[in-house]
Amino acid sequence: MSHSAVAIRYAKALINIAAQEQQIDQYTEELTGIADIMQQNDLLRLLLDSPTFAVDKKLAIVNDLCEHLKFSPGMRNFLDLLVEKGRIIYLPDIATNYRRFADDRSGIVRARIKAARDLPVEKSEEIKAGLEEKTGKKIVLNIEKDESLIGGLQAEMGGKLFDGSVKTQLKRIADTLAKG
Numbered sequence: 001m002s003h004s005a006v007a008i009r010y011a012k013a014l015i016n017i018a019a020q021e022q023q024i025d026q027y028t029e030e031l032t033g034i035a036d037i038m039q040q041n042d043l044l045r046l047l048l049d050s051p052t053f054a055v056d057k058k059l060a061i062v063n064d065l066c067e068h069l070k071f072s073p074g075m076r077n078f079l080d081l082l083v084e085k086g087r088i089i090y091l092p093d094i095a096t097n098y099r100r101f102a103d104d105r106s107g108i109v110r111a112r113i114k115a116a117r118d119l120p121v122e123k124s125e126e127i128k129a130g131l132e133e134k135t136g137k138k139i140v141l142n143i144e145k146d147e148s149l150i151g152g153l154q155a156e157m158g159g160k161l162f163d164g165s166v167k168t169q170l171k172r173i174a175d176t177l178a179k180g
Helices: 003-021 024-040 042-049 055-069 073-084 088-106 121-135 166-179
Strands: 108-115 138-145 153-157 160-163
Touching: 003 024, 003 073, 003 088, 024 042, 024 055, 024 073, 024 088, 042 055, 042 088, 055 073, 073 088, 088 108, 108 121, 121 138, 121 153
Parallel strands: 108 138
Antiparallel strands: 108 153, 153 160
């Protein structure tokens, strides 16, 4: 089974449990938190993924983390299962897929906007309102500055890229001229 398929399967299982327990938002927060910790801490990730490190010691580490972070019993059980099944290394991908499933259930769409310059608050609100009107869903914007765009915007939403940057327009003109 592929890395992606494993992450999707566990994320689906967790979202179903979270929905039954009416704790989707809490699980989102907890899962994102522990995934971030694992991505930032190489030693922790290596220990938890090591086949030579005893499972009971891995469980003790995860339980200490859960206690320190005051995680819910359901999330503790989920993390214990990942450790026992040797799937803890998939945690960042599980968290990403879980977030996507949680957003789908909540009617939220995440959009990433890249602009050549910092966008004024009014402009970002205008973009957000326009996207919400077009999609009929709540939009969560992540705005980044990318000076290489020269001007214009790039928007990524729902796996699609909408590119209105000057950089891309210049590249298209150059390609057209090169073809003759």
